[in-house]
Amino acid sequence: MTMAAYVPYLVDSLSPRGDIFPAYCCQFGIFENPALRVRPARAASWLPWISGDLADGKMIGCIECLRSDRQRFGRLHWRASWMASCPKHGVLLQAASPAEQSEYPVSRETATELAAIDELTLQAVTKGRVQLPDGRIVHGGLWLRVLRGVIDEICRPRCMKDVARPIIEAAWEAAGLPYRHALGRWGIYEKLGRLERANVLKVAALAIRPLIRAGFQHLKASTRPLAAEASRAVSSAVLVRDFQLMPIEIENITMLARENDDVAIDLRRMLNHQPRSARFVAQTDETLKSLGIPVLAPLLVARTPDLADGPY
Structure with a gap:
């Protein structure tokens, strides 16, 4: 049995690879440029959405669904980690074996926002599409990758100081x-x-609400996958120092700036933060053009004299 929207769109590989985590979890975002948070996964066994929690070997599922089944059976999507509740009954998924009805635990009611986001996820994995509240339809695979990207955003270390942190908090x-x-x-x-995971999904449900209301119009996305060379570089650098991943992140930013005017403007302003002279700005612009990045928006340059014998 396979689930709609899961194969082949979501499964990049049936065997773990070092580059699969950034390709899958850092492709979309709602708070920041997704290319800025590309990071490898140290767990060599990581695969998209496969949960490491098997609840002591018992099936994880909806107690109410199991009780109402004529012939009790487990649903495949219960075993993954993308849902924490049953939207039909509004209860949390719990550990229970389909054959041990007498040992079923008492059902636990779930939060309304968690049930709402799980309803959309259930559409993605069973129908291959998600109908947003305004009637718009998005691909089920897109929904799951966006959801996983939001999860990665809201669970970053609190020591990271950026404009997105207050929104996440x-x-x-x-x-x-x-x-x-x-x-x-x-x-x-x-x-x-x-x-x-249920707590994280509850937070993700609240964080993703504005994006859902806007019909995914404000989704931040990297429109190109990592290059083959970049993918291999991530794979080989998983267990080494972070600064060795900088070429990969720079390449991702470059690709985004070529295709997104807002990113191109932000990148140019960052490179020309407190520029020494108009000559410095001109050299920076020349470099951007050589990379295929459009030079947009005027810059205010401090009135400092050009140094004829200086590097800039």
Whole structure:
């Protein structure tokens, strides 16, 4: 049995690779340029959405669904980590074996926002598409990758200081949960326990609401996959120092700037932060043009004299 939208769009490989994590989890975002948070996964066994929590060998599922089945059976999507509740019954998924009805635990009601996002995810994996509240249709594979990207964004280390942090902290606060950043630099969502994943999904549900209301119009996306050379570089650099991944991140930013005017403008302004002279700006612009990046928007240059014998 396969699930709609899961094969072949989502499964980049049936065997773990070092480059599959950034390709899958850092392709989309809602708070920042997704290319800026590309990071490898240290867990060599990581595959998209496969949960490491098997609940002591028991099936994870909806107690109410199992009780209402004429012939009890487990649903395939229960075994993955993309859902934490049953949208039909509004209860959390729990550990239970289809053959042990007498040992079923008491059902636990889930939060409304968690059930709502799980309803959209259920559409993605069973129908291959998601119908947003405004009637728009998005591909199921796109929905799952966006959701996984949002999860990666909201679980970053709290020591990271950027413009997105207040928004992320507000989402955790709105969910009534402390901003514990769950994962840290190298942590992976799929390695969390069931209840921890449910908390993360609850925060993700609140964080992704504005994007859903806007019909995915403000989605930040990298429109090109990592180049083959970049993918191999990520794979070989998984366990080495972070600065060795800089060429990969620079390449991703370059590709985005070529195709997105807003990114091109931001990159040019960053490179010309407090420029020494108009000559410096001209040389920077020449470099951007040589990379195929459009030079847009005027810059204010401080009135400093050009140094004839200086490097700039």
